[in-house]
Amino acid sequence: MILTEKETTILKDLQTQEKVCMEHYNLCASTAKDGCLKDLFTQIAKDEQEHYETLGNVINGGTPTIKAAPAASRVDSYQxxxxxxxxxxxxxxxxxxLLCSDSIGNEKMVSSEYNTNVFRFGSGEIRKMLNHxxxxxxxxxxxxxxxxKANSMA
Ligand SMILES: [Fe+2]
Ligand SMILES: [Fe+2]
Structure with missing residues (x-):
């Protein structure tokens, strides 16, 4: 897929952001006191790694891909x-x-970055990927x- 210079810059910025997210969650996983929370952070770090790779693929001229597994069910099944x-x-x-609150704040910021940038792309496929x-x-x-909430922290 051919990208404009501006589109490439946006994707690279998003990719940098994903790298920071990944590092954030790996750090959180290594310092969390509860083992279940460590597992959750580790799982999310893997997602951020995937986001990083998905963006990298498009930056390098590949076709946008969307993971087939419906992620929504994962949230529902997380009890x-x-x-x-x-x-x-x-x-x-x-x-x-504190690790949790910090992470939620980050996700809020990252999510709004995607929300803003999705409007800057010509390709519907890229828009769908960013939306995903x-x-x-x-x-x-x-x-x-x-x-x-389960731990009366909220
Ligand atoms: Fe991400
Ligand atoms: Fe995230």
Missing amino acids: PKAAYTDSSNQMDKQHDA IQTEEQEHAEMIYKYK
């Missing part, structure tokens, strides 16, 4: 159990709650919110 109770270490809980990534960012925030 976190409470890892923290009143008798848990409250410092650990606070630490993990945006939906996944919103789902990341939703899963983290579910975790917070």
Whole structure:
């Protein structure tokens, strides 16, 4: 697929953003106190890696691809159990709650970047791809919110 110079710049900026997201979640996974939260962060980091690669493919002239698996069902099937109770270490809980809030804030920002940039592309296929990534960012925030809620952090 042929891109304009402006389109290429936008995709490269989005790709840089995905790299930061990936690093953010890997860092969160390594510092989270609860194992279930570590798993969630690790799973999201993999998604961010995929976003990075999906964008890279188009930057390099490839055809936009959309992952076949319906991501929405993943959010529905994510039913976190409470890892923290009143008798848990409250410092650990606070630490993990902060990682969650931080991550939700990031997803909100990233999602709005996709929302703005989708309007700048001529190709419907690229628009669909960006829209799909945006939906996944919103789902990341939703899963983290579910975790917070299950742990009385929200
Ligand atoms: Fe992403
Ligand atoms: Fe995300």
